[in-house]
Amino acid sequence: MTASALTSEFLDALGARTCIRVEFYDPTGSRYGFPTFPFRLAPDFLATRRQLRAEGLCPGGYDPVAQILWRHRKQRRVAYLYRRDLARPKRTASPAQLAVIERMLTARRTCGTCGVVRDYYIPRRTGTCLSCETGGRS
Template identity: 45%
Template structure:
């Protein structure tokens, strides 16, 4: 059973056209969430959603959760994952695994709460199993 209090197709109550969970595909055929667009290998064509889904949830602080809806007709193809993007991502992850104090590269991300590897934080030396093996 859908909660019809969330049905606001003209947007007068919630600012955006709003549909109850599970009814948007029936009431507005050209709308999809980001996850649904991604499954179609698409991304939103605009930054602003054109409508929203709304449903009751115990997990939300106010008891209501929302999901943005975008027009499928305005969606664009997802950007390709190029070799340059892969190199940039690998470099960023390596920087997150490098201790700023001892400059060792670890197999795990350095905890931001410590700001350095646990060994440097405790004043010791890193264990061999923690270090990235040089190729």
């Protein structure tokens, strides 16, 4: 991945034409210490974890190579970017793992007092269903 691959012709031309520096555009990493792009203006060969997950991929153990910075409600937000070409297919759970998960979720819906499996998760604070709670709904 070269520095020229990280530059944006649009943002470079905008800066040259108007002499206005885009706040979160730093493809070389000289200002933020990490290649940085504004919201929605990252190169196509980079993706966030969420974008990789939507494509059925995961970062594959590799560290992020760039970041996206933006402001939201007076806070600076960051999203790390990973290379798509290094991403691997995400792991899938085995049938035994899926069976264990199903049993765990059923246990969360089973009332500790009456033993009925409800269609909602039992509150951990009480450990009983809403019908069995003291003063609960009937």
